[in-house]
């Protein structure tokens with residue numbers, strides 16, 4: 001094969017997930033009803049929030065060669081903490097804004113602790129990541145059930161729903177443009193034509209995804225994360241404080257899980273202990289589809305983002321076609337195996353000169 | 355002049371095994387010391403205690419005349435002590451220049467806000483240092499995984515010499531290199547030493563060590579058995595010391611008799627009437643493996 005062509009070919013093959021995503025959107029647009037619309041695409045984005053957040057945190061852990069299973073129940077745990085504090089403060093008579101802000105802040109803070117413990121167990125006490133985080137998975141779930149007394153927490157402040165279901169922009173072409181605050185008192189015709197742009201939750205998630213994508217790709221912290229996954233001894237001998245770095249990485253993962261927990265509360269207006277437990281494996285799958293290897297040393301936030309979109313598009317697309325969800329399982333299973341095979345057999349891109 | 359590096363009575367145990375047993379060693383600025391010994395003699399373990407990979411179970415390390423505690427590799431690197439490891443210690447998933455700068459990445463300001471990796475700088479500097487070695491690496495953007503053994507070794511060497519170290523430890527620096535490349539590395543060792551850098555070189559290529567080292571330290575089963583000025587010894591004697599067929603100077607250190615009568619291993623087993631039987635029996639038999 002012509003070397004130039006070969007190099008281009010390798011580069012394109014590396015992006016196969018992106019091509020696959022395009023193909024997915026195209027196929028569902030042609031086959032489905034009203035699939036290719038701003039609403040559906042935004043729906044994909046917002047439906048993916050929890051998986052996306054978990055997956056981005058997980059990306060850091062997987063690149064170091066570890067895995068974080070605790071994030072599943074971390075969603076439920078931090079969600080319950082968040083909801084509980086909102087409800088309690090509201091009952092105590094604080095303003096809604098205070099209650100909501102305090103709930104969110106508490107959830108994000110509390111969420112750092114399990115990550116710290118995971119990281120400490122893995123880095124300092126040499127507990128295998130699978131075991132350490134699986135233990136934390138159970139602990140987080142149990143604690144969440146204790147906090148919420150085994151019943152979902154409802155009756156959150158009334159502003160929670162509008163935030164969780166709101167959009168950054170509301171646009172009525174030719175008539176008005178609003179930021180963040182949903183216009184009220186519209187006629188039903190106007191309401192029909194109201195264009196909603198960028199779901200709040202997606203905006204929130206994307207900010208963090210972008211920031212941490214930048215950190216992973218561009219900063220020293222990111223480079224060290226890859227180095228640890230590539231050769232932990234080499235990283236250590238190069239003077240990297242590997243233990244400290246691993247603790248931070250597990251804390252990033254649990255921070256993202258807490259964000260997902262907060263998003264869950266905002267979106268479903270409830271705090272439930274088992275929330276998110278079903279999404280752990282989806283998150284890992286998204287990371288792997290996005291080009292990471294469970295052996296460590298590889299992966300990227302952008303890849304993970306595409307991976308999460310592939311999964312969500314598939315689930316929503318099949319639903320749009322009114323196919324039962326178990327088809328989605330089969331499809332996801334196939335893509336996952338395909339992703340690993342492609343990764344295994346794709347040749348290394350070798351530069352001839354600088 | 356005082357030694358730039360000195361270790362005193364340094365010991366390292368792995369479970370029941372004493373990998374390095376009460377070893378003393380000095381290196382003066384600009385001096386090249388060859389550290390010799392058979393496989394498993396404890397050479398790598400000894401230098402890893404100096405480079406911060408292992409913590410010594412006993413003993414002291416002095417650097418630049420001061421006692422130092424080296425608890426992790428970063429401390430050694432900060433003092434100006436670089437190490438080329440036998441296993442090279444490269445991150446195979448990263449490219450060449452990222453490995454040369456690993457742990458000490460060059461950063462630049464991004465939008466006046468945050469520090470990001472300065473790829474351009476690292477690429478150019480890596481190119482320069484590799485050119486100094488004159489070993490062909492096609493592109494510094496390639497991952498280590500795609501390089502040959504010798505190219506990897508070149509990267510490991512480049513990483514150690516880039517930082518203007520005061521001291522460089524080289525554990526088998528030429529093992530994977532071709533003949534011409536080995537010569538270049540030995541030339542580099544001489545240049546560095548003439549600039550006042552202290553160097554420990556570990557190698558099984560006795561010829562190479564004899565050609566660059568002024569002093570030789572020979573280890574056997576964790577113990578330092580002898581120290582020789584290169585010009586005052588011979589390859590035969592050194593080989594004998596390494597394999598144990600020539601007795602070392604070790605005896606005094608361990609309270610064993612340095613008597614010339616306690617010579618070859620064959621005699622030891624046969625001469626039952628000798629006075630220091632107990633101690634001689636405990637001496638490891640060179641043919642015991």
Ligand SMILES: Nc1ncnc2c1ncn2[C@@H]1O[C@H](COP(=O)(O)OP(=O)(O)OP(=O)(O)O)[C@@H](O)[C@H]1O
Nearest residue numbers: 368371373391392393394395396397398399400440
């Ligand atoms: N991490 C470790 N854990 C347990 N034992 C070890 C460890 N590292 C080295 N050893 C043991 O210590 C002894 C000395 O090993 P070392 O690597 O220092 O030898 P060496 O002189 O460098 O040999 P070579 O020439 O083969 O590189 C060996 O018996 C080895 O098995």
Ligand SMILES: [Mg+2]
Nearest residue numbers: 397398399440
């Ligand atoms: Mg060795």
